[in-house]
Amino acid sequence: MIVHLRPLDREDSLYLLRMLQLDGLMKSFGHIKAVDGLSLQVHRGEVFGLLGPNGAGKSTTIAMALGLLRPDAGSVNYTGYGSPALALARRSVGVAPQSEAIYDQLSGEENLVFFGRLLGVADPLRAAHAALDRVGLLPRAKDRARTYSGGMRRRLNLAAAILHSPALLLLDEPTAGVDPQSRASLLELVRSLANEGAAVLYTTHYIEEAERLCDRVGIMESGRLLDVGGVSELLARHGRETQVIVERTGERVSRIATLDPMREVAKALTADDVIGLRVERPDLETVFLALTGRSLRD
Amino acid sequence: MRAEVAIALKDLRLLARDRTNAFFVLVFPLAIAIFFGSVFGIGTGAGSISLAVLNECNGALAQAYVRDLASAATLKIVPVPSREQGETLVRRGTASAMIVLPADFDAKASRMLSGGQIEIEFLSDPSRSAERGLLQGLLTQMGFQTMLHAFESPTLARSLLSQSRLALMVAPDMQPQRRKDIAALLDAAQTVTGDPEASVQENAKAKNIGKHGENREVSGAVGDDANGDTNTSSIDNSKRAQMLSNMPEMVRVNMRELAQATNQPSNPFAITFPQGIAWGLMGCVVAFAASLAEERSRGTMVRLATAPIQRMQVLLGKWIGCFTSCMVVILLLTLVAVTLLHVQVQSWPLLALGSVTCAFAFSGLAMGMAGIFRSEGSARSAGSAVMLILAMVGGGTIPLAFMPPFLRTASGISPFHWAIISIEGAVWRGFSLAEMALPLLILVVVGVLGFFVSVLAMQWSKN
Numbered sequence: 075m076i077v078h079l080r081p082l083d084r085e086d087s088l089y090l091l092r093m094l095q096l097d098g099l100m101k102s103f104g105h106i107k108a109v110d111g112l113s114l115q116v117h118r119g120e121v122f123g124l125l126g127p128n129g130a131g132k133s134t135t136i137a138m139a140l141g142l143l144r145p146d147a148g149s150v151n152y153t154g155y156g157s158p159a160l161a162l163a164r165r166s167v168g169v170a171p172q173s174e175a176i177y178d179q180l181s182g183e184e185n186l187v188f189f190g191r192l193l194g195v196a197d198p199l200r201a202a203h204a205a206l207d208r209v210g211l212l213p214r215a216k217d218r219a220r221t222y223s224g225g226m227r228r229r230l231n232l233a234a235a236i237l238h239s240p241a242l243l244l245l246d247e248p249t250a251g252v253d254p255q256s257r258a259s260l261l262e263l264v265r266s267l268a269n270e271g272a273a274v275l276y277t278t279h280y281i282e283e284a285e286r287l288c289d290r291v292g293i294m295e296s297g298r299l300l301d302v303g304g305v306s307e308l309l310a311r312h313g314r315e316t317q318v319i320v321e322r323t324g325e326r327v328s329r330i331a332t333l334d335p336m337r338e339v340a341k342a343l344t345a346d347d348v349i350g351l352r353v354e355r356p357d358l359e360t361v362f363l364a365l366t367g368r369s370l371r372d
Numbered sequence: 373m374r375a376e377v378a379i380a381l382k383d384l385r386l387l388a389r390d391r392t393n394a395f396f397v398l399v400f401p402l403a404i405a406i407f408f409g410s411v412f413g414i415g416t417g418a419g420s421i422s423l424a425v426l427n428e429c430n431g432a433l434a435q436a437y438v439r440d441l442a443s444a445a446t447l448k449i450v451p452v453p454s455r456e457q458g459e460t461l462v463r464r465g466t467a468s469a470m471i472v473l474p475a476d477f478d479a480k481a482s483r484m485l486s487g488g489q490i491e492i493e494f495l496s497d498p499s500r501s502a503e504r505g506l507l508q509g510l511l512t513q514m515g516f517q518t519m520l521h522a523f524e525s526p527t528l529a530r531s532l533l534s535q536s537r538l539a540l541m542v543a544p545d546m547q548p549q550r551r552k553d554i555a556a557l558l559d560a561a562q563t564v565t566g567d568p569e570a571s572v573q574e575n576a577k578a579k580n581i582g583k584h585g586e587n588r589e590v591s592g593a594v595g596d597d598a599n600g601d602t603n604t605s606s607i608d609n610s611k612r613a614q615m616l617s618n619m620p621e622m623v624r625v626n627m628r629e630l631a632q633a634t635n636q637p638s639n640p641f642a643i644t645f646p647q648g649i650a651w652g653l654m655g656c657v658v659a660f661a662a663s664l665a666e667e668r669s670r671g672t673m674v675r676l677a678t679a680p681i682q683r684m685q686v687l688l689g690k691w692i693g694c695f696t697s698c699m700v701v702i703l704l705l706t707l708v709a710v711t712l713l714h715v716q717v718q719s720w721p722l723l724a725l726g727s728v729t730c731a732f733a734f735s736g737l738a739m740g741m742a743g744i745f746r747s748e749g750s751a752r753s754a755g756s757a758v759m760l761i762l763a764m765v766g767g768g769t770i771p772l773a774f775m776p777p778f779l780r781t782a783s784g785i786s787p788f789h790w791a792i793i794s795i796e797g798a799v800w801r802g803f804s805l806a807e808m809a810l811p812l813l814i815l816v817v818v819g820v821l822g823f824f825v826s827v828l829a830m831q832w833s834k835n
Contacts, residue, residue: 140674141678158678161680161681161682164679164680165680167678169675171671171674174671175672175675176672177672189675192679192681193679193680194680
């Protein structure tokens with residue numbers, strides 16, 4: 075018998091790449107709707123950012139995606155592995171909770187060896203050293219976690235998530251409270267994990283992080299996913315034109331909205347009364363403002 | 373001032389909204405107040421000491437003595453038909469002690485004015501020394517009271533006096549002066565009880581004293597003076613007391629402890645060691661409940677819950693840790709007790725069984741507490757307080773004898789009570805397996821219930 079296979083189209087490719095699928099998730103705590111009909115997919119090799127203020131429902135979404143919370147409605151599926159209730163599915167996911175989920179009284183190495191055993195890693199010590207090396211903590215492997223700095227503890231938290239080379243990473247604000255230098259190295263690490271094929275769901279309320287790291291961003295507010303897309307897509311859909319702000323003598327300021335800011339800048343530079351010049355490009359803050367009517371920083 | 377008021381209001385609101393604070397500010401002090409109020413307050417000790425009585429005499433005076441004992445507010449008399457049954461009650465902790473009124477109780481009592489002394493065998497629970505002292509005093513006091521009551525019946529008094537005169541006559545080794553003193557005493561007594569003329573004189577004298585406000589009447593007649601002799605009420609109490617004070621001690625209490633009864637050397641550490649174990653287990657419970665709650669608040673529980681293992685495995689792992697630490701505590705304390713404190717264990721297999729069951733119960737309790745108290749702080753503080761209350765109710769701090777009946781009944785809800793009983797049962801109470809069954813069963817139920825609460829709490833956290 076000859077089986078004729080049709081060539082893969084875009085939908086097929088996306089299905090094959092899909093790692094996490096959340097469909098119509100709903101969760102209420104009393105009269106508060108924490109998550110309201112949220113659906114999204116995260117693909118292999120992609121960092122999907124959930125951007126929203128505190129209380130938007132990001133952590134609740136992560137908890138449901140991990141199977142820690144039972145949704146009131148909707149479903150969670152790890153493509154190829156099933157629901158997070160299954161041990162096989164849980165073996166395919168790595169998690170970095172918002173809090174530093176490590177034992178202070180254990181060393182970095184002991185922490186990871188313990189988590190490795192729980193995760194069923196064949197050689198926990200070797201995996202622990204590999205993960206510690208990856209986050210730059212190998213020289214401090216034998217030191218107790220309580221002696222680590224805030225940034226180091228965050229890195230150890232992430233190391234525990236990647237210990238078993240999971241196909242899916244759920245990272246809940248992994249850079250909260252971290253200095254800029256440590257944050258940069260953490261973002262770099264997450265990016266490299268995605269480049270190696272991991273699907274990453276990354277929650278944050280930092281616009282810069284989402285813009286810099288995420289391939290796609292979902293804007294969340296009050297439990298609802300307002301829009302999803304690449305940063306440039308979102309800017310194109312909801313961002314305003316670039317603003318050129320020109321300050322002139324006599325405390326006069328003019329704002330010029332333009333699609334060609336360079337032309338406006340060149341024009342301003344030829345004027346005699348111009349004493350200051352600033353270009354404001356639209357960003358995800360602008361998108362959030364357009365979608366919700368309020369600033370993300372409010 | 374507005375700022376200060378705002379700060380004060382904020383702090384009060386925080387206090388009211390924190391359940392742990394609410395527990396410590398309201399529930400804990402209330403529990404302490406009720407507990408100690410019940411212990412030291414109204415109705416303290418009513419029938420709080422259970423005394424098994426084996427009456428081998430059953431004469432009038434022996435019965436009067438038992439009735440006098442029963443009239444003591446602190447005593448609850450449990451008549452027992454045999455020595456074995458009495459010992460069993462003491463051994464099980466059901467009775468604080470047992471007394472045996474000898475067959476010659478009445479015979480010796482009737483010779484008391486001539487040096488006769490009643491010997492009461494007294495078998496006590498060595499773990500209840502506070503009650504033992506109280507009981508010893510009561511037994512002696514009631515001996516005097518019974519004799520006083522005996523003198524209220526002139527018939528009995530005359531009989532006592534005549535028997536005492538007879539005994540005095542035949543007493544071989546008595547020194548002449550002593551014989552003379554006792555004879556004078558008997559003569560004096562005769563004037564009080566036997567000679568009608570003397571009685572009238574005494575009566576008149578007593579009335580005269582009564583006018584000056586002195587207490588002269590004795591109420592509460594003993595059953596055997598029901599012959600209605602009116603002279604009974606006319607006998608001066610102080611006179612009788614003076615007369616009796618000249619006599620040697622009428623009731624001699626021969627103390628014996630249960631450990632001696634079971635042919636094992638008594639060692640005070642054998643009594644304190646089970647209580648030490650209970651306190652050690654309490655430490656384990658609080659530490660483990662706090663560590664579990666800490667896991668939840670720190671987020672490490674998320675890692676455990678998302679690991680490719682069943683939730684029951686997580687709970688079981690936690691339980692095994694707690695159980696092991698409880699066992700280590702018991703083993704270490706046993707080792708110290710046996711090697712350094714020379715505590716002798718009556719039954720090692722039963723001690724092993726009791727230890728495993730105690731560890732099971734208390735590790736289940738730790739799991740349950742971790743399920744109820746969600747934060748490390750509340751598990752540590754409120755958990756300690758709850759355990760302290762359970763320890764107090766269970767007799768870990770204040771002897772059960774000093775508790776009112778409802779608290780003594782409530783002590784059955786405390787796992788401390790059953791843990792101590794089961795360890796004591798194996799160490800020195802000489803429990804059989806059948807006798808161990810009840811405490812062990814209750815401890816197993818406590819452990820299972822605690823674990824069940826933790827499972828429910830974990831299920832609930834998923835919703």
